Amino acid sequence: MASAFSAVAPSCIRFRPQPPPSRRTSAAYSTAERTCTSTTTAQIDDSQTSFYQMLGIPMGATCQEIKAAYRKLAKVLHPDVASPLSPADEFMRVHKAYTTLSDPEKRAHYDRTLFRRNLRRPSCVLSASPSYSGYNSRRTWETDQCW
Amino acid sequence: MAAEPAYTVASDSETTGEEKSSSPLPEIAIGIDIGTSQCSIAVWNGSQVEIMRNTRNQKLMRSFVTFKNEIPTGGVSNQLAHEYEMLTGSTIFNMKRLIGRLDTDPVVHASKNLPFLVQTLNIGVRPFIAALVNNMWRSTTPEEVLAIFLIELRVLAEVHLKRHVSNAVLTIPVSFSRFQLSRIERACAMAGLHVLRLMPEPTAVALLYAQQQQQTVHENLGSGSEKNALIFNMGAGYCDAALTATAGGVSQIKALAGMTLGGEDMLQNMMHYLLPEMDNLFSRHGIEEIKKIGLLRVATQDAIHKLSFQSSVQIDVDLGNGTKICKVLDREEFEVVNQKVFEKCEFLTRQCLQDAKVEIEDVNDIILVGGCSYIPKIKNILMSICKRGELYSEINPLEAAVRGAALEGAVASGINDPFGNLDLLTIQATPLSIGIRADGNSFVPIVQRNTTMPARRELIFTTLHDNQTEALIIVYEGDEKVVEKNHLLGYFKITGIPPAPKGVPEINVCMDIDASNVLRVFAGVIMPGTQHPVTPFMEVRMPTVDDGHGWCAEALHRTFGSTLDLITVKKKVQ
Numbered sequence: 001m002a003s004a005f006s007a008v009a010p011s012c013i014r015f016r017p018q019p020p021p022s023r024r025t026s027a028a029y030s031t032a033e034r035t036c037t038s039t040t041t042a043q044i045d046d047s048q049t050s051f052y053q054m055l056g057i058p059m060g061a062t063c064q065e066i067k068a069a070y071r072k073l074a075k076v077l078h079p080d081v082a083s084p085l086s087p088a089d090e091f092m093r094v095h096k097a098y099t100t101l102s103d104p105e106k107r108a109h110y111d112r113t114l115f116r117r118n119l120r121r122p123s124c125v126l127s128a129s130p131s132y133s134g135y136n137s138r139r140t141w142e143t144d145q146c147w
Numbered sequence: 148m149a150a151e152p153a154y155t156v157a158s159d160s161e162t163t164g165e166e167k168s169s170s171p172l173p174e175i176a177i178g179i180d181i182g183t184s185q186c187s188i189a190v191w192n193g194s195q196v197e198i199m200r201n202t203r204n205q206k207l208m209r210s211f212v213t214f215k216n217e218i219p220t221g222g223v224s225n226q227l228a229h230e231y232e233m234l235t236g237s238t239i240f241n242m243k244r245l246i247g248r249l250d251t252d253p254v255v256h257a258s259k260n261l262p263f264l265v266q267t268l269n270i271g272v273r274p275f276i277a278a279l280v281n282n283m284w285r286s287t288t289p290e291e292v293l294a295i296f297l298i299e300l301r302v303l304a305e306v307h308l309k310r311h312v313s314n315a316v317l318t319i320p321v322s323f324s325r326f327q328l329s330r331i332e333r334a335c336a337m338a339g340l341h342v343l344r345l346m347p348e349p350t351a352v353a354l355l356y357a358q359q360q361q362q363t364v365h366e367n368l369g370s371g372s373e374k375n376a377l378i379f380n381m382g383a384g385y386c387d388a389a390l391t392a393t394a395g396g397v398s399q400i401k402a403l404a405g406m407t408l409g410g411e412d413m414l415q416n417m418m419h420y421l422l423p424e425m426d427n428l429f430s431r432h433g434i435e436e437i438k439k440i441g442l443l444r445v446a447t448q449d450a451i452h453k454l455s456f457q458s459s460v461q462i463d464v465d466l467g468n469g470t471k472i473c474k475v476l477d478r479e480e481f482e483v484v485n486q487k488v489f490e491k492c493e494f495l496t497r498q499c500l501q502d503a504k505v506e507i508e509d510v511n512d513i514i515l516v517g518g519c520s521y522i523p524k525i526k527n528i529l530m531s532i533c534k535r536g537e538l539y540s541e542i543n544p545l546e547a548a549v550r551g552a553a554l555e556g557a558v559a560s561g562i563n564d565p566f567g568n569l570d571l572l573t574i575q576a577t578p579l580s581i582g583i584r585a586d587g588n589s590f591v592p593i594v595q596r597n598t599t600m601p602a603r604r605e606l607i608f609t610t611l612h613d614n615q616t617e618a619l620i621i622v623y624e625g626d627e628k629v630v631e632k633n634h635l636l637g638y639f640k641i642t643g644i645p646p647a648p649k650g651v652p653e654i655n656v657c658m659d660i661d662a663s664n665v666l667r668v669f670a671g672v673i674m675p676g677t678q679h680p681v682t683p684f685m686e687v688r689m690p691t692v693d694d695g696h697g698w699c700a701e702a703l704h705r706t707f708g709s710t711l712d713l714i715t716v717k718k719k720v721q
Binding site (some may be wrong): 072 | 373399559604663
């Protein structure tokens with residue numbers, strides 16, 4: 001089911017008539033977010049950074065370390081403190097990483113998929129898989145399409 | 148970057164919209180706590196928060212506006228000769244309880260025995276509110292009353308700061324709908340104030356707490372580990388609870404809960420208790436009745452205040468025409484009469500703890516603020532829920548919210564403090580769920596309550612009928628399953644859905660809340676197997692409804708039935 005939607009998502013974004021400025025991308029952008037949220041725990045983009053890397057912490061980080069890293073990043077990335085033109089997306093991604101890793105159940109699930117991903121070699125080519133997901137595929141998309 | 152999307156509909160009531168997130172302003176925004184009964188105003192003075200005093204040296208000013216002369220005056224500048232003067236029919240108060248409410252709202256109905264005119268026709272429009280001026284009803288609105296009051300506050304700040312004041316952070320109750328927030332913004336705009344942030348009251352307290360914790364850590368060179376605080380705020384009109392996780396000057400709001408419940412409800416209960424036939428007596432709403440109800444109100448209020456510090460109180464009030472109340476009231480009686488109020492307080496606190504997924508043992512501090520925090524029963528409830536013997540004592544319960552608002556004012560204005568006292572951040576959460584009407588008459592949330600902001604969520608819907616070419620997106624805010632019990636924020640139509648069997652077109656509805664709490668709703672149609680959205684996504688800033696919106700949903704239903712309805716595609720993804 002999810003793959004049917006995701007198949008649509010990236011392409012619809014790509015063909016949006018006008019790539020709008022960051023603050024206005026939400027509708028299109030979110031399509032990717034949905035793909036992502038529905039599959040985060042199931043699939044992780046091979047070639048990109050993990051939630052751990054995003055927060056700048058080792059895989060064995062304690063709950064305290066995760067929280068501390070999240071706070072440190074929030075103080076830089078949160079739209080209230082970041083430059084007014086910076087989009088909220090970066091903070092939202094960090095928050096997603098934080099919520100996943102700070103919940104023991106979600107973290108365990110995530111760790112398992114991360115482990116499986118590392119076993120599989122990057123044989124899967126991103127664009128060939130319509131249901132690929134993960135933040136960094138989106139980040140690539142953003143860089144390509146938005147900025 | 149400046150290109151506008153093809154379809155953008157912004158509500159006309161949003162006078163303060165886009166500038167919200169513009170570049171940092173050099174001017175330090177003031178913090179305003181507009182209470183149902185009292186207001187205060189504060190500002191970051193360069194090294195700390197300073198609460199401003201009016202010419203009578205008051206930090207807390209009564210929230211009311213008197214329409215006696217040509218120019219109405221408010222509680223900031225106006226000296227009341229006596230408490231009773233507030234009850235002659237010419238003074239409007241409790242505007243925070245009335246703002247943004249329709250004449251079908253029970254809270255408005257409960258306001259009908261206030262000593263001015265609140266009339267309801269139950270048709271879903273704003274109530275008729277009026278002050279008695281020279282024996283004539285002079286109609287007004289809560290926005291106007293609030294604006295008059297805010298102008299006085301602004302003038303006070305300008306005199307104090309010797310500069311023009313235009314930016315403000317205001318505290319608001321957790322339970323306020325976005326429509327009510329838009330009314331507050333409207334009042335601010337009328338008063339020449341630009342709203343930098345509207346902060347739920349307990350989150351302002353949380354920010355103050357975060358600053359205090361950070362200073363303690365600095366002094367002790369401590370580890371700065373995370374602290375959870377439960378904040379319970381109860382004033383005259385509203386009751387809020389919040390759970391905040393604090394470390395390193397960052398206050399992360401884990402859960403918020405609020406309801407329209409406060410000292411006013413206890414006062415009404417006590418008045419009914421002391422004079423059971425009150426509603427009949429005062430239904431005529433003449434000058435005599437207003438005076439009587441005023442007398443009873445003042446006497447009861449006085450007694451309630453005293454019961455916070457003594458176990459019993461003597462009430463002696465002569466309402467005229469042989470109606471006399473002579474009674475000794477004790478604290479237990481007060482607690483029994485208001486049992487339901489206290490039960491709701493407990494419910495709210497437990498709900499907040501549950502939503503935050505924080506165990507009671509992990510709560511480090513319990514912070515009780517607001518005018519009702521002096522009531523012994525409220526203290527006991529909080530301590531018994533948290534199994535604690537004491538409450539956090541480093542915060543002045545009546546100044547906490549305004550101090551937090553002033554801190555946020557400085558932080559949001561981009562002010563830096565060399566000592567790191569403004570090295571603060573609040574990560575807010577949404578107090579209410581936001582969603583649309585779908586699956587018949589159900590409320591389908593898209594953004595769940597207590598979602599961290601900024602946030603973006605979406606759901607896929609589909610058509611209910613074969614060859615359905617249009618769909619109605621009706622946006623609500625709240626947490627009730629039945630859609631009408633929630634707050635209507637607005638509605639718009641998606642057109643140009645290609646004819647297809649029901650269930651085939653994918654209607655994508657996305658909601659985006661930015662860090663300054665602006666809500667945008669996007670919707671578009673994608674046909675399976677195609678690459679494009681059928682038409683450009685439609686983007687609508689909410690709320691779009693105005694004061695007469697009470698009948699909107701009903702009218703939409705009458706006109707369209709279920710012809711433009713949507714259903715959810717599958718289990719929601721987030």
